[in-house]
Amino acid sequence: MRRVLLIGSGEVGAKHAEALTRTEGVDLVGVADPSPVVTPPAGVPLLARWETGLDRFAPDVVVVATPPGTALAAARAAARGGAAVLVEKPVTLDPADLTAAPEDERIFVAFQPHFAPGLAGLLDQKPTVRRAAVTLECRRDRAYYRTWRTRYTTAGGVLHQQAIHGLALALRLLPPSPITSCTAQVHRERRWAESEDRITATVTFEDGTVLTVNARVDSTDQPRRHELTLHLDDGQQVHVRGRNLEAGLGDPLSAPGDLELRQAMYRALPAGDAGPYHPSLFPLPQLRRTLEVIDHAYRTARNVSEAGTAA
Numbered sequence: 001m002r003r004v005l006l007i008g009s010g011e012v013g014a015k016h017a018e019a020l021t022r023t024e025g026v027d028l029v030g031v032a033d034p035s036p037v038v039t040p041p042a043g044v045p046l047l048a049r050w051e052t053g054l055d056r057f058a059p060d061v062v063v064v065a066t067p068p069g070t071a072l073a074a075a076r077a078a079a080r081g082g083a084a085v086l087v088e089k090p091v092t093l094d095p096a097d098l099t100a101a102p103e104d105e106r107i108f109v110a111f112q113p114h115f116a117p118g119l120a121g122l123l124d125q126k127p128t129v130r131r132a133a134v135t136l137e138c139r140r141d142r143a144y145y146r147t148w149r150t151r152y153t154t155a156g157g158v159l160h161q162q163a164i165h166g167l168a169l170a171l172r173l174l175p176p177s178p179i180t181s182c183t184a185q186v187h188r189e190r191r192w193a194e195s196e197d198r199i200t201a202t203v204t205f206e207d208g209t210v211l212t213v214n215a216r217v218d219s220t221d222q223p224r225r226h227e228l229t230l231h232l233d234d235g236q237q238v239h240v241r242g243r244n245l246e247a248g249l250g251d252p253l254s255a256p257g258d259l260e261l262r263q264a265m266y267r268a269l270p271a272g273d274a275g276p277y278h279p280s281l282f283p284l285p286q287l288r289r290t291l292e293v294i295d296h297a298y299r300t301a302r303n304v305s306e307a308g309t310a311a
Helices: 011-023 051-057 066-079 102-107 119-125 162-171 259-268 286-298
Strands: 002-007 026-032 063-064 083-086 107-111 129-139 177-188 196-205 210-218 223-230 237-240 302-304
Touching: 002 011, 002 051, 002 066, 011 026, 011 259, 051 066, 063 066, 066 083, 066 102, 066 107, 083 177, 107 286, 119 129, 119 162, 162 210, 162 223, 162 286, 177 286, 196 286, 237 302
Parallel strands: 002 026, 002 063, 063 083, 083 107, 129 210, 177 302
Antiparallel strands: 129 223, 177 196, 196 210, 223 237
């Protein structure tokens, strides 16, 4: 039985708490949060400080579900103590924070949609991808944008918070290559928060590969969609589909639910430092490239006003 400490008891932390308590082979021994939004499951102690939880429980696994301001420090401290760590995206908003540290080998980013059907094989085979297109239509109500999520400085934008699952997957499959150009537009219409309502971007890399993004967040009743299209070197196309990629390469009508994907992610975590790792696990060091592309897109983006004219 693997002992798990959960750091963070907000909306995302609550999802982890429920999934962990329903996963065989793990025991949620504690939740750490100085200001919990959601009460931990019955019988699970709540601690004010995650440092206390690490000392008291010496957990085998630590799940970090906190805002970017504390996520990286907590994850690295847990990994230095020997735990396998899952940390929620975006981890940090500054790519420079991910300068390599020895403990990062035990830290993985919690991208549960990457465990969707067929994606482990795709990541293992690494087909030659020439172009990747990420599409996001994320329908959220006004209440979603509250506290730290309302500010770009604490949460980032749509690419950090919502589209990062598809971006990270695309960038794992595209060959590593420096950015040569980026054209992006940021649209702010709703103004519920500092972050944008929509961002479009075209990123070209030195080797000629291209990444395009069309990401929107609003509150309409239309279906949600977060998908990735890969254009392979041989002319074929590969489609990763779903509300949040969860159908993978399979049929959207038979896609696994969030609980099943989270459980697969927990089970894939390594015991100790032994590899090789499950192909769908996302190593923390690989997140740096994703954050660099996101950072480049926002730094070069042209703001577009409600009327559609450049700001």
